[in-house]
Amino acid sequence: MQKVANYAYLHTLTTILSDQLFNTSEFSRLLKLSLEEIVKNLDNCGLSSILIKLKQSNYQLLPAGNMDNLFLSVLLNESRSIIRSLTGTERDFFTYWMRRFELQNIKTILRGKSLECSPEQIQQELTDLGDSAVLPVEELLNSDEIPEILNQLQNTPFSAIARYSRENFEQKQDVFTVETSINYQYFNGLDKRKKLLDKQERDLLQPVLGRIIDQINLVWILRYRLNYKLSASHTYFLLAPGGLYLNSTKLIQLSQIEKFEQLSTQLPENLQQFVQEGWSIHQIELCMEQKILEVTFSLLKATQFSIVKAFAYLIIREKQLAQIHALLKGKLLNLTDEEIVFAMGEVL
């Protein structure tokens, strides 16, 4: 009863928002339609602001970045409504989860600075987070050195991440280290916040969040070990905590692989289906993502009066907005259906 009382508003909000979601099969139907017909079909998807702009432009491609930011602002607005209805550790967890986009901006600025790009060039690459932004973007862009940028971050909610990343930069003086450190610190922080949630909510969350972490870890292991040739110990150290099937013992084993072929033998049974001989890292990532969406969909339907329902909604919504974005952009550019499907992140 307590949960019903606590999450009545959240549950209602999530249920209403969930009506905007598509069934996976609907994307195949949309793919066959013309751009005007697709836009008509998107009427009830909470994308009116984007569709009006599209109509106003007479179905012409909007300038680069504009479209991305419009889709992101839809997600951020909805996430803000959800976060507003939460308090305490739950609000903290959701806020932290949505900070991923700002983290991406930090990494873009760091990369831009290391490549000596002008502030204007870097600015173009940044995601506009509107009112959700807490980063002092102007100051960061006008900083000359990477340590200075990390110093500026000391006064933001990213201070802990910045402090350790700065220490790493001082020791190695390369941006890759800083980025890996940022990732590592972020997922450590996420795990800490997850552990502060109510046990029942945590257990419900784990099938989705644990799978996301597994996906991230598996991709990182492959990249760090096979592409960047990092040592096994270093690779293991940089992985995110809190996976579902990939616990620390498994991650230690996986971090020691030398070749792609060794992966399938080391993986736990539940993950072996995602790794096929000759697949690229991207294919593995997409395949795991589809499974995550599947599980998330069933969780969205199954859970009632829980923060997990809202979390599941945000995961699916984020993915579907990316897919709609890719679909519209593909149609505007007159791409083939195969190319659009690839861009939408579907396994061919």
Next chain:
Amino acid sequence: MTLFHPEPMQHVSLFMRFDDAPKVSVFLANLGLFDPNQATITDNNFPDRQGVAYRRIFNRALNDWQKVSEFFNIQPATKVSKIESINKTTLLDSQTRLAEIWKICLQHKEKQRYVDKQMDSVDHLFKLLEHFSNLDIDLKLLKRNFEFLDVRLGIIPISNLTRLKQALSIEGYYLSSYLQETENAHIIVAGIKESAKTVQSLLDSASFQYLQIPDEFQEHPQIVYSKLLEKQKQLKLELNKINQEYQGLAAAHTTDILEMGNILTLAKPYAILSREMLRNGQLTEITGWVPKNQVGFLHSYLDEHIHNPVVIKTRHPKPDEFKQTPSYIARPQWLHPFQQLIRNYGVPSYREFEPSWFFTLSYILMFGIMFGDVGHGATIIFIGWLISSRWPKVFSFFVSIGLSSMLFGFIYGSIFAFEHVIPALWMSPMHDPMLMLNLALIWGISFIIFLNIVSIYNRMRSFQFHQAYFNANGIAGLILYLSILLAIYDLFIHQYDYLNLVLILLPIAVIFVYQWQHSNIQYTERFLVVLIETYEAIINYLSNTISFLRVAAFTLNHSALAIALFTLAGMTDGVGHWLAIILGNLFILILEGAIVGIQVLRLEYYEGFSRFFGGNGTLFKPLELSPNKLVSVTKT
């Protein structure tokens, strides 16, 4: 003693043999009636200067004396032992002796500093050792460079501890945390050197910071601890020894230092006066200010103590010297706390009305009117008595306002807020508030008229006749104020006519024209400025008058608070009732007492002083022989 002015002063020129100047200086200082400040008149007949070398030696000696007396914490004597002049040779000997003492002090200080530094170093090592105290290992081993073994000691963020331990195990390394703080963990990492490079990269990612082991740590932490303890003990013994040495030095030099202090006190008057002395061959001139009634005494005093003749020429201050003539204000001791309040505003200039008596009496009177209560007044006197041992100078202030409060308490019939215990000699203010407001208004009008007259008087005495006649605070202003008051009165009794208007407009026109003539800015701008200033003058008169209503307001406030207090106390019985009365009285006494004190001061400053008091005078500061006022004489 003049009641309303600074004492009349005389400009004094003393002519003497140049070698008598040090002796004359000492005796002038001993007399305590000669102020040399701003009295130098350049005289072409006395072109030379003297005492340059004397001042230089004095300054160096004084500098050393201040340092050594501070080092040994020696308080100078309260007065000099014998009045005599100090010649240059004696001063030089003293300076040499003081320099020697200071050198000894410096050596001692250096010795102490060295031991203190070592003590600090030991304390620091103790703190560092805390980091290693949990390690059961010979610390020397951690500094050794092994052939096959890679050993590292450092700090990592505590959040990285578990993950790093697992990651290192992949490389066959061992991690042990021997100390964990809030954010950091102190760790020791060991493994085969073969993977050192990989491990280094890993440690960098884990924000590992190396801990340097001090050279002093060559054994097991327990042994290092014992050795540090032993060293600390030795240093403490050394410090004790140094302290004993200090006591010995202090005992050996205190008499000398006090004697030097005496010499410097006697040398100081000449060191100060020689800056202003004028000399021609064998003759030296000193100029300064002396209270007129003390000139005769100065004559006889110098005749008595100086063997050779000292010619004294005196004259009245010239009008162009009024600004720099010091104001010597001799008032009874009990007025001093009130004088201090006046000094916060300014010092009256030589020809100005000196407001000590007026301020004191009006302050005491207004405080009593606004805070009339026999009990509260007695408590104020009691508080004054309590704090008089620590601040003796404020006792008379507390007694004065306390007595005034008591007097008006009898008039109002109020004791500790009880209004029916003692019979009122007149009435309680709450019985007729309108009468109280009217009386306050009459008091305010009288106050302003009196101070306007004082303002006119001040200007006349300073020969500023135009200002006295035509200024807003002059006769024109006074006529304006009286005309406004008359007009208001006539309005009340319905006899207002055009004559009232003429009486108001005429002084306004005079003030306007006067201000117009004294401004030299552009016409349009000048018109606006003069118009606003004239308007401000009128408004000031009215607002200042209304401001005095606060005297009645606080009188009523005091009674109203008493009613509120008894209403609250009436809600409870027994102990609660009396507790409410006691606390309420304390509240009235502390809060209202302080507010009334400040409000009266505000009335004095803004409605009073701003009307007549320039406050740009210079206080009379005679040359003195006081060992506890030894300050450097740096001007040459």
